[in-house]
Amino acid sequence: MHGYELRTRLRTILGTFRAFSYGSLYPTLRRMREAGWIAEEAPDPAATSRPLAGRRGKVVYRLTAEGKERLADLLAEAGPEAYDDDAFGVHFAFFAKTDAEVRLRILEGRRRRIEERRDGLRAALARTRERLDRYTLELQEHGLDAVEREVRWLTELIDTERREQSGLPPAD
Numbered sequence: 001m002h003g004y005e006l007r008t009r010l011r012t013i014l015g016t017f018r019a020f021s022y023g024s025l026y027p028t029l030r031r032m033r034e035a036g037w038i039a040e041e042a043p044d045p046a047a048t049s050r051p052l053a054g055r056r057g058k059v060v061y062r063l064t065a066e067g068k069e070r071l072a073d074l075l076a077e078a079g080p081e082a083y084d085d086d087a088f089g090v091h092f093a094f095f096a097k098t099d100a101e102v103r104l105r106i107l108e109g110r111r112r113r114i115e116e117r118r119d120g121l122r123a124a125l126a127r128t129r130e131r132l133d134r135y136t137l138e139l140q141e142h143g144l145d146a147v148e149r150e151v152r153w154l155t156e157l158i159d160t161e162r163r164e165q166s167g168l169p170p171a172d
Helices: 003-014 022-035 065-076 085-093 100-131 134-166
Strands: 038-041 060-063
Touching: 003 022, 003 085, 022 038, 022 065, 060 065, 085 100, 100 134
Parallel strands: none
Antiparallel strands: 038 060
């Protein structure tokens, strides 16, 4: 796909919080091309009905065989970096193409990371509760609620993954 289409697809898959500017997208595409992971295809002159003077057609990018191998390698990674906020979202967006055991390791690692965050927030809130004004307290509790929701969500995903791997029917 061409750059604009790729940016739109990434925004759809990863959400608006992971927006890519053209200033970061095109240098990344150039580095990927230089690494041999993608190739540029010349624009199809028949696809553009009357190009504007001075404008070139849209360059289309496609994954190369090396790019597909690199993607498979990245999808197989399940180390601590996959649990971080940014990396987890990207990994999760590609879970349909990720091995079940890898998905489970990433989900479990993410849950441990979020449980640590939750425990830290609880401890900090317990220490400072009396010194906070009501709005700051509400904000802190709101953050804690969000983290607790994520722990529950991850636990449900992990339970579903385990049931599917063991061949059990989905829970009601």
